[in-house]
Amino acid sequence: MKKYVFGTFKTIPFWVLPLIIGVFSMCGMSKTKHAEKVAISGNDEVFPDSLKVFKTEEEWKKILTPEQFEVTRKKGTERACSGAFWNNHEKGTYLCVCCQLPLFSSGEKFDSGTGWPSFFEPIEKRNITYHADNSYGMKRMEIECARCGAHLGHVFDDGPAPEGKRYCINSVSLIFVPG
Numbered sequence: 001m002k003k004y005v006f007g008t009f010k011t012i013p014f015w016v017l018p019l020i021i022g023v024f025s026m027c028g029m030s031k032t033k034h035a036e037k038v039a040i041s042g043n044d045e046v047f048p049d050s051l052k053v054f055k056t057e058e059e060w061k062k063i064l065t066p067e068q069f070e071v072t073r074k075k076g077t078e079r080a081c082s083g084a085f086w087n088n089h090e091k092g093t094y095l096c097v098c099c100q101l102p103l104f105s106s107g108e109k110f111d112s113g114t115g116w117p118s119f120f121e122p123i124e125k126r127n128i129t130y131h132a133d134n135s136y137g138m139k140r141m142e143i144e145c146a147r148c149g150a151h152l153g154h155v156f157d158d159g160p161a162p163e164g165k166r167y168c169i170n171s172v173s174l175i176f177v178p179g
Helices: 016-041 057-063 066-074
Strands: 092-096 102-105 128-133 140-145 151-156 166-169 174-178
Touching (some): 057 066, 066 151, 102 166, 128 151
Antiparallel strands (some): 140 151
16 A cells, blocks of 8 residues: 655555644534534524424425425425515414425514515524535525424524524415414
8 A cells, every 4th residue: 555755654555644734624524514503693592302303205295385395395495485474464473385394574564675574583582403505616504493394494694683683584484473
């Protein structure tokens, strides 16, 4: 086996250095993701496993429309200004379309000018989970329903005071209950 010499390292097999770099890179990424989750969520309260909803893909397909399934289970996105709630100004509560967990209140809704319903905070922080999303060359924070794992949208740091958050949600992932 051929060996190489690198700086202060003694002779090592050629495959060891990339392995070491890969391990340290993975450790760094997981710490970064965890740090982002903690920084966003703001509390340590976790949604209890005993109340979570688990269904197979086939079960979800039976209870959701094709568009709801694409957005909530496959992490799709509806077109801007196409959803039922982006311009809704009624008082009420927005629930997860998959499991009916209360997610947002109309009192926390604001017009962000984006074409999607936007909120500055959820009803309860524990009802939302956060995941780093680096798709499409962007660094974003994906949000999901903590009970069933439905993709809801993303949260951004350009919302109104005092929190400065904008929860940008797909209308198709929500049910609106007036009142």
